[in-house]
Amino acid sequence: MHRFMGSVGIEDYDAMYRWSVEDAPVFWQALCDFCDVRFDTAADTVLANPDDMMHAGWFAGSRLNYAAHLLRIAGDGDAIVFRGENGVRVSLGHDELRTAVAQIAAGLQLAGVGTGDRVAGFLPNCPEAVIAMLATASLGAVWSSCSPDFGINGVADRFGQIEPKVLFACNGYYYNGKTCDTRPTVEGVVQKIAGIKRVVIVPFASDVPGEVSIDEAVPWSDFAVVGALYSYVPVDFDHPLYIMYSSGTTGVPKCIVHGHGGTLLQHLKEHVLHTDIGSGDRLFYFTTCGWMMWNWLVSGLAAGATLVLFDGSPFYSDGRVLWQLAEDERITVFGTSAKYIAALQKAGIRPKDEFSLPDLRAVLSTGSPLAAESFDYVYDAIGDDLQLASISGGTDILSCFALGNPALPVRRGELQCRGLGMAVEVFDEYGNPVVAQHGELVCTKPFPSAPVGFWNDPDDARYRAAYFERFPGIWAHGDFAELTRSGGMVIHGRSDSVLNPGGVRIGTAEIYRQVEKLDEVVESIAIGQNWQDDVRVVLFVVLRDDVVLDERLQQRIRTVIRENTTPRHVPAKIIAVAEIPRTRSGKIVELAVRSVVHGETVKNTGALANPEALVHFANIEELTTE
Secondary structure, X not given: OHHHHHHOOOOOHHHHHHHHHHOHHHHHHHHHHHOOOOOOEOOOEEEOOOOOOOOOOEEEOOEEOHXXXXXXXXXXXEEEEEEEOOOOEEEEEHHHHHHHHHHHHHHHHHOOOOOOOEEEEEOOOOHHHHHHHHHHHHOOOEEEEEOOOOOHHHHHHHHHHHOOOEEEEEOEEEEOOEEEEOHHHHHHHHHHOOOOOEEEEEOOOOOOOOOOOOOOEEEHHHHOOOOOOOOOOOEEOOOEEEEEEOOOOOOOOOEEEEEXXXXXXXXXXXXXXXXXXXOOOEEEEOOOOOOHHHHHHHHHHHHOOEXXXXXXXXXXXXXXXXXXXXXXXXXXXXXXEHHHHHHHHHHOOOHHHHOOOOOOOEEEXXXXXXXXXXXXXXXXXXXXXXXXXXXXEEOOOOEEEEEOOOOOOXXXXXXXXXXXXXXXEEEOOOOOEOOOOEEEEEEOOOOOOOOOEEOOOOOOHHHXXXXXXXXXXXXXXXXXXXXXXXXXXXXXXXXXXXEOHHHOOEOHHHHHHHHOOOOOEEEEEEEEEEEOOEEEEEEEEEEOOOOOOOHHHHHHHHHHHHHHOOHHHOOOEEEEOXXXXXXXXXXXXXXXXXXXXXXXXXXXXXXXXXXXXXXXHOOOHHHHOO
């Protein structure tokens, strides 16, 4: 970051940030120069339509290829290191990775895949997933993936909309000591999606006997064309690279299309500048192929990092598997979720006391707001000289609006800064920018990683409705946030889950931060229940084994909330439940719980990792009384 700031003659980050949004075309061109982005055809203009957030025309006229930038490093140094829950370790050098990509790309071409065709992956977080994606991208085809824990309908709801020509699928996977057979799911998906011409089977689970009963199925090793030489197809800057999916908890998932150029530039900025990733770094993020952090992680290759992949349960065996991985593989940047950090703290695990982590210099957290107490825990139990970066963005932008900065202080409970080139503000309900107040997180100017559009949305009606109707012409992200006076950010929850008792807006994360301080509480979820012409706050808690929600514990919960927030945050009802429903990327679903409490139908339970958890919230007698 310091070196980049020096290259443009700016010494202060606040000034740097203002310049990056006020003179965005110059900033993004400077980033391209600094990160050695190689265009096959130069742009006619850096920003063609500065007043059009939806169709800004970044680097109009240029051509490049995302995969080419991830594969440009040569040699036998590690490009990918994979560790499985079952103890398997695989490593690939940069030359080996390029060769493997060439062979799978040749197989895709023989299967009739060309520019613009879709290729899908139903795969664990393994090297084959990265190889298949890069092969797809190198041809100008479009990649989309989800994790193998999805059921038939969850996969078909996603891939069925985009009609992939080729499906890469695993025969099974390992999770928490169990082998999960995915062959019935693969067979069911192929029956539902008629457009799939070829199924390529990755034999990931070695102890799953037999074959997939699909005529079009071939093993990975047979699909690869031995001896193929790597090449790539230059494509337009906005040419589709990825199709991502919204959570789908309120209906069929939206298909969000991201382009080659915007994805590459945004990820280079976030890796190289905001995380200081470069050659020699070993980058890890605990993720599946169904979460945008997988796409973010893979882009680390363009910055020269080695990717460290893990597939399995983060709490397998004794809950220390990821820290053993960090020690063994000398991880320098460790990425995870806020819930994982909170769970480590609750379990009393202190990685720095048990593992040698001299290479670790940054811990990244996302998925939900990171509580202030989790900052304390990381610096006490993991390392006191780390950069702890809570980051926030989303699938919608395949990147971050606010994130870390190695050149700035870490402030307890805050995201360090807004991302360079991202004109992020917090608006009050009237559309006025505010500081040190809660409001809507918005972006007021174009940025390169905005979606190219939604799939099968020719007039952009769904795209416009998703982000631009609240404040016309301005991206409204759906986060309830606060811009601090120091230039950091605090995320208080999702806007659609904001509680509104007595007309006062309350972010659910503000409650969770306080409740989950208590050792008795494992996790919590809060909703607003319609009650007597108003809304009352109802808090559901999952408690530790052998803990009972008695009057004394309820009073402790209410006291910690009242003392650290406001009386309006205090729940009218506190109810113990066995489990909280989550999406497959680990996010709790307040809207689904609210619907069940109000007797409404949850439209798409297939989007949930544990839909059976919703049963706990139906017909609760306590919710019918004062």
